[in-house]
Amino acid sequence: MTPPRGALHLVPVPIAAYDGAGAAPVAGNAQEPAAGTPGTVLPPASLDAARRARYFLAENARSARAFLKAIAHPQPIASLHIVEIGHSPDPARIDAWLDPLEPADGAAPVDAVIVSESGCPGIADPGASVVARAHQRGITVIPWVGPSAILLALMASGMNGQSFRFLGYLPQDRAELQQRLLGVQRDAQRGETQIFIETPYRNVRLFDTVLQVCDGNLALCLAVDLTGAAASVVTRSIARWAALPAADRPVLDRRATVFLLCGTPAGGNAPSKRRR
Numbered sequence: 001m002t003p004p005r006g007a008l009h010l011v012p013v014p015i016a017a018y019d020g021a022g023a024a025p026v027a028g029n030a031q032e033p034a035a036g037t038p039g040t041v042l043p044p045a046s047l048d049a050a051r052r053a054r055y056f057l058a059e060n061a062r063s064a065r066a067f068l069k070a071i072a073h074p075q076p077i078a079s080l081h082i083v084e085i086g087h088s089p090d091p092a093r094i095d096a097w098l099d100p101l102e103p104a105d106g107a108a109p110v111d112a113v114i115v116s117e118s119g120c121p122g123i124a125d126p127g128a129s130v131v132a133r134a135h136q137r138g139i140t141v142i143p144w145v146g147p148s149a150i151l152l153a154l155m156a157s158g159m160n161g162q163s164f165r166f167l168g169y170l171p172q173d174r175a176e177l178q179q180r181l182l183g184v185q186r187d188a189q190r191g192e193t194q195i196f197i198e199t200p201y202r203n204v205r206l207f208d209t210v211l212q213v214c215d216g217n218l219a220l221c222l223a224v225d226l227t228g229a230a231a232s233v234v235t236r237s238i239a240r241w242a243a244l245p246a247a248d249r250p251v252l253d254r255r256a257t258v259f260l261l262c263g264t265p266a267g268g269n270a271p272s273k274r275r276r
Contacts, residue, residue, distance in 0.1 A: 003102065004102075004108075004109050005101055005102045005109050005138070005139055005140065006100065006101035006102070006109035006110045006111040006112060006139070007101070007111050007112075007139065007140040007141070007142050008098070008101065008111075008112050008113075008114065008130070008131065008134045008139050008140065008141045008142070009049045009050075009053065009111060009112065009113045009114070009142045009143075009144060010113075010114050010120070010121045010122060010127060010131070010141070010142065010143045010144060011046055011049055011050045011113050011114070011115055011121070011144045011146065012042065012046065012116075012119060012120045012121070012144065012145070012146020012147055012148070013063075013067050013115050013116060013117065013118050013119065013146070014042065014067075014070075014118065014146075014147065014227065015118045015119055015147050015149055015152075015226055015227045015228070015256070016118075016225065016226075016227045016228035016229070016231075042071070042145075042146050042147075043144075043145050043146070045144065045145070046144040046145055046146050047071055049113065049142070049144050050067075050068070050071060050073070050113055050115070051071065051072075051073050051074055052111070053080075053111055053112070053113040054075065054079075054080055054081060054110065055080075055081045055083075055100060055110045055111065055112045055113070056068075056080060056081065056082045056083065056112070056113050056114075056115060057083050057085050057097055057112055057113070057114045057115075057127075057130060058082050058083065058084055058085065058114075058115050058116075059084075059085065059086065059087060059115070059116040059117050059121075059125060059126050060084060060086075060117050061082050061083075061084040063117045063118075064082050064084075064115050065077050065082065067115060068080065083097055085097065085114075085126060085130070086126065087125075087126055088126065089126050089129055089130060091129060094129060094130055094133045095133065095137075097112075097130065098112070098130070098133060098134060098137060098139060100112065101134075101139050102137065102139065114126075114127045114130060114131075118149075118256075119146075119147060119148055119149050120146060120147070120148045123148055123150060123166075124149075124150060124166070124168060124197060147226070147227055149197075149223070149226050149256065149258050150166055150195055150197075150258060152223070152226045152227070153195065153221065153223035153226065153233065153258035153260060154193065154195060154260065156221075156223060156233040157193070157221035157223065157233065157235050157260045157262075158219075158221070158235050159193040159219065159221060159235070159260055159262040160191055160192065160193045160262055161193070163191065163192045163193065164192060164193035164194075164195060165187065165192055165193070165194055165195065166195045166196070167184065167194060167195065167196040168196065168197065169196070169197060169198060169199070170184075170196055170198070170206070172202070174209070177206075177209055178209065178213050181209065181210060181213045181214055182213065184196070184214075184261060185213075185214050185215060185218060185261070188218055188261040188262050188263045189215070189218070189263040190263070191262065191263060192262070193260055193261070193262040194260065194261040194262065195258060195259070195260050196258075196259050197257070197258055197259065198257070198259070200252075200253070200254045200255055200256055200257065201253065201254050203252035203253060203254075203255065203257045204252050204253055206259065207222070207249075207252055207259075210238065210259070210261075211238055211241055211242045214238050214261065215238065215263075216237060216238045216239030216242065217237060217238070217239065217263070218237065218238050218261055218262070218263050219235055219236070219237055219238075219261070219262050219263070220235070220236065220237070220238050220241055220259070220260070220261055221233065221234065221235040221258075221259070221260040221261075221262075222234055222250055222252070222257060222258075222259065223257065223258040223260070224250060224252065224255050224256070224257045225255050225256055225257075226256070226258070232250065234250065235260075
């Protein structure tokens, strides 16, 4: 007979910043924030999964405590077991993190929740390596619904959602970045939406390089501070972006930004749908 195991839950976290004092507009919070407060709304089922848990694997322990406080976790935050796994979890420690889900000493198993600093665990954020090991050990993995900046940006871009690719971070070296962008451009010109991100303090450098390297006819979308009070999603041709005076260009420095490139309208490669 298979001994009982806990489950590994993947719970998204609001993308826009919250101050750790309950300022995030999270559905069901004991003190519902005022309309327009930066943040996003998590579905009740996702909130329930986080509120039931006592054991958390967090990219950052401090932001995890702020999140749990913001969702009005029913237990004192200090009583919860929060393990900081960092942005690049140490493979040698993953089994130890998962052991409480299937204890060998006869103790009752617990469930664990992975949370990143914002957005969805395992998508441009840590968690995938822990999930992969959980599958190898036969531990049930349960994803919960919540905001993903990548998908939100694609939805709002007007670009091809039938064929797209997330590239993560592009090279930092300028020469390597320029060569990489030429390859990205070729895929975008075929109609496949190319999605990439950058560390916020290097956004302006990446934006300027895209304008210098890529074809002016390509469409470039900038999705900035998604779900926040100052959120902005704008799609223009690269030629139109380049023609804007510096004063009219978007403020990207130290703001979470998703970049999307595509060469054809969203419907260009999408299958037709007919009413029946």
